[in-house]
Amino acid sequence: MQKLRTSLLLLVVATVGLAAQAPALEEEVLRHYQAVLRIDSTDPPGNESGVVAYVKEQFEKEGIATQTFQLEPNRPNLVARLNGSGGKKPLLIMAHTDTVNVDPKKWTFPPFSATRDGGYVYGRGTVDNKQDVAAGLMTMLRLKRDKVALDRDVIFLAEAGEEGTTRVGIMFMANQHFDAIDSEYCLAEGGGVTRVGGAVKYASVATTEKIPRAIELTARGPAGHGSIPLQNNALTHLSTAVAAAANWVPPIKLNETTAAYFKRLASISSPEEAERYRNVLSPDPNVSGPADAYFRKEAPIYASMLRTSISPTMVNAGYRVNVIPSEVKATLDVRTTPDEDPDKFLEAVRKVINDPSVEVAWAARDTRPNAAPAKLDSEVFRALENNITKHYSAVTLPTMLTGATDMAYLRAKGMQCYGIGPATDIEDGPKGFWAHSDQERILESEFQRYARFYYDVVRDVAGKR
Ligand SMILES: [Zn+2]
Numbered sequence: 001m002q003k004l005r006t007s008l009l010l011l012v013v014a015t016v017g018l019a020a021q022a023p024a025l026e027e028e029v030l031r032h033y034q035a036v037l038r039i040d041s042t043d044p045p046g047n048e049s050g051v052v053a054y055v056k057e058q059f060e061k062e063g064i065a066t067q068t069f070q071l072e073p074n075r076p077n078l079v080a081r082l083n084g085s086g087g088k089k090p091l092l093i094m095a096h097t098d099t100v101n102v103d104p105k106k107w108t109f110p111p112f113s114a115t116r117d118g119g120y121v122y123g124r125g126t127v128d129n130k131q132d133v134a135a136g137l138m139t140m141l142r143l144k145r146d147k148v149a150l151d152r153d154v155i156f157l158a159e160a161g162e163e164g165t166t167r168v169g170i171m172f173m174a175n176q177h178f179d180a181i182d183s184e185y186c187l188a189e190g191g192g193v194t195r196v197g198g199a200v201k202y203a204s205v206a207t208t209e210k211i212p213r214a215i216e217l218t219a220r221g222p223a224g225h226g227s228i229p230l231q232n233n234a235l236t237h238l239s240t241a242v243a244a245a246a247n248w249v250p251p252i253k254l255n256e257t258t259a260a261y262f263k264r265l266a267s268i269s270s271p272e273e274a275e276r277y278r279n280v281l282s283p284d285p286n287v288s289g290p291a292d293a294y295f296r297k298e299a300p301i302y303a304s305m306l307r308t309s310i311s312p313t314m315v316n317a318g319y320r321v322n323v324i325p326s327e328v329k330a331t332l333d334v335r336t337t338p339d340e341d342p343d344k345f346l347e348a349v350r351k352v353i354n355d356p357s358v359e360v361a362w363a364a365r366d367t368r369p370n371a372a373p374a375k376l377d378s379e380v381f382r383a384l385e386n387n388i389t390k391h392y393s394a395v396t397l398p399t400m401l402t403g404a405t406d407m408a409y410l411r412a413k414g415m416q417c418y419g420i421g422p423a424t425d426i427e428d429g430p431k432g433f434w435a436h437s438d439q440e441r442i443l444e445s446e447f448q449r450y451a452r453f454y455y456d457v458v459r460d461v462a463g464k465r
Contacts, residue, residue, distance in 0.1 A: 025138070025142070026448050026451075028138065029134055029135070029138040029447075029448070029451045030121075030134075030444070030447070030448070032054075032058065032133075032134045032137055032138060033114070033121070033130065033131065033133075033134035033447065034114035034121070035054055036051050036054055036055070036097075036125070036130045036133050036134060037112065037114035037121070037123040037124070037125055037126060037130050038112050038113065038114050038123075039051050039054065039112070040112050041097055041098050041099055041125070042098070042099050042100065042101045042102060042124065043098035043099065043100065043101075043161060043162075043163040043164060043165060044101070044164075044165070045074075046074065046075050046098050046160055046161055046165060046168070047074045047075070048074070048075055048076060048097040048098050048158075048160040048161075049074045049075070049076055051097040051130075051133065051158065052068060052076045052077075052078045052097060052158060052160075055078055055080075055097075055133065055137055055158055056068070056078060058137055058141065059080050059137075059140065059141075062141055062144055062145065063144070064080050064081075064082065064140060064141075064144055065080065065081070066078055066079065066080045067079045067080075067180060069172065069173060069176075069177045069180065070168075071167065071168045071172045071176075072168050075160040075161060075165075075168040075169075076160060077157065077158065077159050077160050077168075077169060077172065077173055077177075078156075078157070078158040079155060079156070079157055079177075079180045079181060080140060080155070080156045081153055081154070081155045081156075082140060082143055082144060082150060082153060082154045083150070083153055084149075084150030084151050084152040084153045084154070084462060084464075085149070085150065085151055085152075085464070086152075086153075087151045087152065088151045088152035088184065089152060089182075089183060089184035089185075090152050090153035090154065090155050090182070090183040090184065091152055091153070091154050091155070091183055091184070091185050091186070091187070091380075091458065091461050091462045092155045092157060092181055092183035092185065092186035092187070092410070092415070093132075093136045093139065093140075093154065093155070093156050093157070093186070093187045093188075093454075093458060094132070094136070094156075094157045094158075094159060094186060094187065094188040094189075094406070095129055095130070095132030095133040095135075095136045095156075095157075095158055095159070095188075095189070096129045096132075096158075096159050096160070096161075096162035096163070096169065096189070096406070097129075097130075097133060097158050097159065097160060098160055098161055098162055098163050098165075098169075099124045099125040099128065099129075099130070099163065100124070100128070100163050100435075100436050102124050103438065106432075106438040106439060107122075107438075107439050108122070108439065109122045109123075111123060111124045111439075111440075112124065114126075116444060119443055119444055119445065120441045120442065120443055120444060121441060121442055121444050121447060122439065122440070122441045123440060123441075124440055125440065126440045126441055126442045126447075127421070127422065127424060127434065127435050127440055127441075127442050128189065128435035128436065128440065129162070129189045131421075131422055131442065131447055131450060132188075132189055132454075133158060134447075134451065135450055135451045135454040135455075136156050136158075136454070137156070138451055138454075138455065139154075139156075139451075139454055139455045139458050140154065140156050142455055143458070143459070143462075148459060148463055148464075149463065149464035150462045150463060150464060151462060151463065151464050151465060152184070152461075152462045153183075153462075154458060154462045155180075155181055155183060157173065157181050159173060159406065162406055166366075166406060166409075169406065170406035170409045170410070171409060174409040174410060174412075174413060178413065181410075182413075183415055184415065184416065185378070185379075185380045185415065185416045185417070185418070185461065186407065186410050186415050186416070186417040186418070187380070187417075187418055187419075187420055187454075187457070187458075188405065188406060188407050188417060188418075188419055188420075189405070189419060189420070189421055190206035190209075190401055190405045190407060190419020190420070190421070191203070191204040191205045191206045191399060191418070191419040191420040191421050192204055192420070192421030192422060192423070192424060193388075193392055193394065193421070193422065193423035193424070193446075194423070194424070194426055195423050195424065195425045195426065195446075196425075196426050196427075197427075198425070200392050200393065200394045200423060201268065201394070201426075202264075202265070202268055202394050202395050202396075202397050203388040203392055203394045203395070203396050203397065204396075204397050204399040204419075204421075205381065205384050205385075205388075205396055205397070205398055205399060205418050205419065205420060206399050206400075206401050206405070206407070206418065206419025206420075207257045207373050207374040207375075207376065207381070207398045207399065207400070207418060207419075208255065208257050208338050208371075208372075208373030208374065208400045208401075208411075209338075209368075209400060209401035209402075209403065209404055209405055209407065209408060210304075210308075210309075210335040210336060210337060210338070210400065210401065210402050210403075210404070211335065211336045211338065211340075211367060211368055211370060211404070211408070212333070212334075212335055212365060212366070212367055212368060212403075212404045213334045213335070213336055213342065213362060213365060213367055214331055214332065214333060214334060214362070214363040214364070214365040215245075215310075215331070215332040215334050215346065215349060215360060215361065215362060215363065216329060216330070216331055216332075216360075216361055216362075216363035217238060217241050217242065217245070217329065217330045217331075217332065217353070217358055217359070217360055218327065218328070218329050218358065218359040218361075219234040219235070219237040219238035219241065219327070219328050219329075219355075219357055219358045219359075220234055220326060220327050220357060220359075221233055221234035221237065221324075221326060221357060222324070222326060223323065223324055223325060223326035224323075224324040225322060225323070225324070226321060226322040226323060226324055227322065230324060232357065233324050234317075234324070234325060234326060234327060234328045234357070235317050235318060235324070235325060235328050237355055237357050237358055238315075238317065238328045238329075238330055238358065240355065241330070241353045241355055241358040241360075242312045242315070242330045242332075244352050244353050244354070245310050245312065245332055245349055245352060245353060246310060246311070246312050246332075248310070248349075248352045249292075249296070249307075250307045250308050250309070250310070250345075250348070251307060252280070252288060252292065252306045252307055253306070253307055253308065253337045253339065253340065254281065254306070255337065255338065255339060255373060255400070256373065256376060256398075257373050257376070257398045257399065257400045258305055258306065258400050259281060260376060260397075260398045261305070261397050261398055261399055261400070262277040262278070262280055262281055262302075263277070263278070263281065264395055264396070264397050264398075265277050265397060266278045267395065268395050275291075276291040276294060276295070277291075279291040280292055280295065280302075280306065292306065301402060304335065304402045305400055305402060307337065308334065308335065308336045308337050308340045308345060309334070309335045309402070310332050310333070310334050310349075311332065311333045312330060312331070312332050312333075313331055313332070313333045314330065314331040315328070315329070315330045315331075316328065316329045316330070316331075317329070317330075331363065335402055337400075338370065338371065338372070338373055338400075342362065346360060346361070346362060367404075368404045368408035368409065368412075369408060369409060369412035370412065371408055371411035371412040372411065373400070373411075374411065374416040374417055374418055375416060376398050378416055379461060380416060380418055380457075380461050381398070381418065383457050383460040383461045384396060384418060384420065384457060386460070387453050387456050387457050387460065388453075390456070391449055391452060391453040391456070392423065392449075392453070399419075401419065405419060407419060420454075420457075421450075422442060422446050422447060422449070422450035423443070423446040423449065423450070424442065424443075424446070425443075428441070
């Protein structure tokens with residue numbers, strides 16, 4: 001009884017303590033968030049200096065030193081560091097300060113107003129990626145204020161140019177100032193928590209990603225008058241080749257991440273869906289085949305996660321209706337799995353096309369370096385899983401992104417990078433409110449939950465044990 005009374009008392013004290021503290025923190029992190037949302041850093045042109053100036057001021061007010069690194073005017077990257085004991089290598093937390101562009105006519109509330117309405121915060125960058133600027137900044141400030149003892153340095157990087165001009169951002173930092181950000185682990189955008197019908201369904205943590213490449217097909221044949229059809233018309237050959245490549249189903253190639261993804265997804269799905277997620281993992285093509293065919297038709301993102309993918313995207317052929325062109329080209333968007341051998345894959349595409357009049361070659365593209373996936377049995381992945389359970393009561397799905405992120409440059413340097421993100425409603429995408437949509441928004445309560453989650457993860461990974 002005495003014991004119970006003591007614990008009750010402790011509980012009351014703890015609750016009062018939290019209640020007294022939390023609103024002030026919530027107010028503060030929201031203030032930082034709205035402040036950076038109100039700075040227009042749309043890329044192009046980028047102009048991230050306003051956001052960097054704001055963040056720098058907050059750090060310096062509390063005695064956290066910052067450094068800026070800039071390749072081009074008005075496009076600074078900011079680094080701030082909290083020193084740990086040096087017992088372990090640093091943790092890097094990243095946020096990009098630029099956003100995609102806006103068409104103001106499409107916005108109910110002005111895109112840089114950070115308007116709070118109906119439980120949401122509206123503005124360009126609310127989920128891509130100023131939530132990380134605010135959550136990262138707040139985490140650093142709290143660690144410093146609370147004098148949290150750290151086993152490893154925590155480095156905050158606000159990077160420019162993520163939205164298409166990585167040369168001034170992560171490429172510049174990775175290639176020319178890696179010393180400033182060299183870490184064992186990094187946290188960046190790329191994952192997120194999915195809500196369906198208002199309830200949290202699962203959390204994705206991005207541990208690897210596909211590599212963007214391009215194949216160019218060139219068909220050649222005699223030029224001629226359109227009035228006299230030719231069997232070796234270059235465009236006919238090209239069309240057949242494009243169709244063959246697009247209709248080809250490259251073999252399934254699973255890795256640790258994708259195997260765990262489908263296995264865990266099965267554990268939270270309806271029996272019918274769960275069967276497909278499990279079947280697609282089977283080495284027996286008779287078992288995996290029907291599930292794979294279903295995904296290709298009904299859930300193409302899953303089909304893309306299973307293999308190197310090909311999408312024809314551009315054709316460059318002909319210049320007038322009555323001339324058969326002698327040379328025509330098509331481009332295929334190819335996303336290779338991290339373990340794909342590019343030479344062997346190109347050879348396989350050649351075989352599929354099987355036409356000597358069509359040249360098949362890799363083309364130049366803003367690609368990403370190849371890198372090993374981040375581990376699932378690491379300190380950071382475990383901290384993420386624990387905190388996803390604690391804050392979201394959800395299953396963690398390690399995820400291979402089909403698109404490319406800035407993490408690739410750091411993974412290529414040996415960093416273990418994990419992509420995370422706040423909870424968003426799956427219904428919000430079709431309504432036009434996601435990252436890169438006409439409008440962008442987040443539930444204020446989810447922003448706050450994310451900020452708490454973020455702090456706890458960083459503290460668990462870097463705090464003294
Ligand atoms: Zn982004």
